[in-house]
Amino acid sequence: xxxxxxxxxxxxxxxxxxxxxxEATIERENPSVDAIxxxxxxxxxxxxxxxxxxxxxxxxxxxxxxxxIG
Numbered sequence: 001x002x003x004x005x006x007x008x009x010x011x012x013x014x015x016x017x018x019x020x021x022x023e024a025t026i027e028r029e030n031p032s033v034d035a036i037x038x039x040x041x042x043x044x045x046x047x048x049x050x051x052x053x054x055x056x057x058x059x060x061x062x063x064x065x066x067x068x069i070g
Contacts, residue, residue, distance in 0.1 A: 005050035006032050009069040019057035026053050026067055033069060040064055 007030035014022040019037045026035040035053045038044055044054055048070050056065040 005069045006030075011053075011067045014055075014063050014067055015065065017063055019055050019061045019063055022055050022063045022067060026055070030069075035067065037061075 009030070011022065011026055011029070014025060023035040023037055026033060030053075033051050033053050035055050037055045037057055040056055040058055050069055053067050053069055055063060055067050058064050
């Protein structure tokens, strides 16, 4: 589904970086999305949206999963 969305839709290079840095990078590289930092284990809506990227972080704020549109 991400291919239906405009702009860059995946950021594998951000795994291992600080969540706040990832959030800013994603929103700069694709202004159509809102990057939302979420701690691992949190519950999030499962609906697909072209304007949202979950940025999953550990307890230290480090990105643990590849951020993708969804």
